[in-house]
Amino acid sequence: xxxxxxxxxxxxxxxxxxxxxxxxxxxxxxxxxxxxxxxxxxxxxxxxxxxxxxxxxxxxxxxxxxxxxxxxxxxxxxxxxxxxxxxxxxxxxxxxxxxxxxxxxxxxxxxxxxxxxxxxxxxxxxxxxxxxxxxxxxxxxxxxxxxxxxxxxxxxxxxxxxxxxxxxxxxxxxxxxxxxxxxxxxxxxx
Numbered sequence: 001x002x003x004x005x006x007x008x009x010x011x012x013x014x015x016x017x018x019x020x021x022x023x024x025x026x027x028x029x030x031x032x033x034x035x036x037x038x039x040x041x042x043x044x045x046x047x048x049x050x051x052x053x054x055x056x057x058x059x060x061x062x063x064x065x066x067x068x069x070x071x072x073x074x075x076x077x078x079x080x081x082x083x084x085x086x087x088x089x090x091x092x093x094x095x096x097x098x099x100x101x102x103x104x105x106x107x108x109x110x111x112x113x114x115x116x117x118x119x120x121x122x123x124x125x126x127x128x129x130x131x132x133x134x135x136x137x138x139x140x141x142x143x144x145x146x147x148x149x150x151x152x153x154x155x156x157x158x159x160x161x162x163x164x165x166x167x168x169x170x171x172x173x174x175x176x177x178x179x180x181x182x183x184x185x186x187x188x189x190x
Contacts, residue, residue, distance in 0.1 A: 050083025
């Protein structure tokens with residue numbers, strides 16, 4: 001499955017190449033994801049070491065992916081072009097119960113582009129993922145940009161909020177882990 005982020009959070013068209021997020025496939029233990037994105041280098045890199053979790057990564061240049069089920073349980077993954085990441089597990093809107101989980105991420109910056117690849121453990125996903133959304137953030141101060149795969153309706157809100165779960169859209173993720181992840185003790189949500 002391939003997704004392209006072509007709009008800002010409110011549906012305004014972007015004026016650069018879109019971010020590409022590809023769900024490469026899954027096994028019983030994990031799902032693999034790749035990102036290709038423009039590199040803005042704004043704001044500068046976080047101070048944490050590449051490959052490590054970094055708190056409040058959303059304050060930097062990032063691409064984010066959210067995997068949601070029908071009970072408002074969701075996985076949020078943020079990847080920075082410089083190699084830092086942030087993984088959160090949430091029960092209900094904005095209620096994180098696990099933060100800064102480890103994730104093996106490989107990133108590469110090449111001129112004005114960057115790529116990332118990572119494998120998400122099955123344990124990080126909520127049972128029965130049914131919806132998805134993805135976001136990209138870059139820029140500083142008045143040039144800060146919040147982009148969304150599935151934006152909110154134009155004019156409905158005054159500011160970006162990536163936890164408006166009602167705007168996520170269906171994702172057929174059933175072939176990845178099935179319905180019995182809790183029975184098999186595979187999910188940290190169980």
